[in-house]
Amino acid sequence: MTQEKPQLRKRGAPDFQLLILTFLLVGFGLVMVFSASSSLTISSEKFNHDPLYFTKKQFIWALLGTVVMFVAMNIHYTKYKKLFVPMFFFTVILLVLVPFTSGINGARSWLQIAGLGIQPTELAKITIILYLSALIVKKGERFRDLRTGYIPVMVIVGFVAGLIMMQPDLGSTLILVATSALIIYAGGASLKHMLGSFLLVVLGASLVLGANSLIKSITHSDAPQTQSSNYKMGRIMAWIDPYQDPEDTGYNLIQSLTAIGNGQVTGTGFGKSIQKLNYIKNPYNDFIFPVMAEEFGFIGTSLFLLVYVYFLWRGIIIALRCPDPFGTLVGIGVMGLFAIQAFVNIGGVSQTIPLTGVTLPFISYGGSSLLIMMFAMGIMLSISRSVNLPAKQEVVKSVQIKRDYRRSV
Numbered sequence: 001m002t003q004e005k006p007q008l009r010k011r012g013a014p015d016f017q018l019l020i021l022t023f024l025l026v027g028f029g030l031v032m033v034f035s036a037s038s039s040l041t042i043s044s045e046k047f048n049h050d051p052l053y054f055t056k057k058q059f060i061w062a063l064l065g066t067v068v069m070f071v072a073m074n075i076h077y078t079k080y081k082k083l084f085v086p087m088f089f090f091t092v093i094l095l096v097l098v099p100f101t102s103g104i105n106g107a108r109s110w111l112q113i114a115g116l117g118i119q120p121t122e123l124a125k126i127t128i129i130l131y132l133s134a135l136i137v138k139k140g141e142r143f144r145d146l147r148t149g150y151i152p153v154m155v156i157v158g159f160v161a162g163l164i165m166m167q168p169d170l171g172s173t174l175i176l177v178a179t180s181a182l183i184i185y186a187g188g189a190s191l192k193h194m195l196g197s198f199l200l201v202v203l204g205a206s207l208v209l210g211a212n213s214l215i216k217s218i219t220h221s222d223a224p225q226t227q228s229s230n231y232k233m234g235r236i237m238a239w240i241d242p243y244q245d246p247e248d249t250g251y252n253l254i255q256s257l258t259a260i261g262n263g264q265v266t267g268t269g270f271g272k273s274i275q276k277l278n279y280i281k282n283p284y285n286d287f288i289f290p291v292m293a294e295e296f297g298f299i300g301t302s303l304f305l306l307v308y309v310y311f312l313w314r315g316i317i318i319a320l321r322c323p324d325p326f327g328t329l330v331g332i333g334v335m336g337l338f339a340i341q342a343f344v345n346i347g348g349v350s351q352t353i354p355l356t357g358v359t360l361p362f363i364s365y366g367g368s369s370l371l372i373m374m375f376a377m378g379i380m381l382s383i384s385r386s387v388n389l390p391a392k393q394e395v396v397k398s399v400q401i402k403r404d405y406r407r408s409v
Helices: 016-041 053-073 077-100 120-144 146-165 170-186 191-219 227-240 251-263 288-321 325-349 367-408
Strands: 111-113 116-118
Touching: 016 053, 016 288, 016 367, 053 367, 077 120, 077 146, 077 325, 077 367, 120 146, 120 170, 120 325, 120 367, 146 170, 146 191, 170 191, 170 325, 227 251, 251 288, 251 325, 288 325, 288 367, 325 367
Parallel strands: none
Antiparallel strands: 111 116
């Protein structure tokens, strides 16, 4: 009696470690959003005295993000070589529309779509990753050529970064440029070309700042600076010494450092942060890490960072194991995006770098941010399914060879 040969699976299983780590981070984010926001919302009529006001919203976004993640996970990642084109044009249209909206705190970063606040910048981050990865793979060896390879790629990055700066959103611009640089480097770009680009950017920024100062000195203008100009300069001065202006530009950073210091080794305990009680502004958003540090202390914060680092390491390993250069570049770009944005957020609230106002991936409150991040993880899990496929095929093939050998004997 002959036995039927087992069918080869068309796709492998997703990386369950990465999937579980994603859910752990999202779940922990929901817990921290509740802890950071409940004391503010329960005492405010604006939020209907509901301690779960922000938590429920974030939970809905998390559910929607989970659906998007599983859909993206079941789309073969190579499909994005074509899907990135409509995504790119859609993103550009949204970015062009954003500056014409009403601003919040001097920045225009949101669009109201079907009653929901959407940040096109978040979509731009993943779109540029897909765009650059596809373009670099398509160019192949020509990518190392300055005129036909490197410059066209940099034009795309500069164009998208310029649209984001029009909002203005310096933090997201830096994250997008840094992520793009990582992909470009991983794609095999000449270090000489990259160094030249960096020097040109520094020179251009220096000329603009110098010209601005010269014009002001010549005109002897006593007119106040724009809100945007004061805002950026204030953050730089606060980074250098927040106590120069503790009531204004240095206020948020001082409260953040106070919260981190209050946590000490073991923390004050879950829900017992003092600085979140109307000291830190919007503690459930950009400043959620200081609340975490205050409540869980050095030990709890270190444990969180270890889990986060393992999450990043797991994603990078999957990207490097992908046999397709496109999948490798996309994976490096996605995990690099998470790493860079986490560094910018944590570095800003701990005075390591100037504050730029970006969310902590998976942890901070923010619907469109969480949705896009989970979409990005869906792409990573799709890549992991292709990475796991060869190993499964080899096992099945080995079993088939052994069965064929037994039959012949």
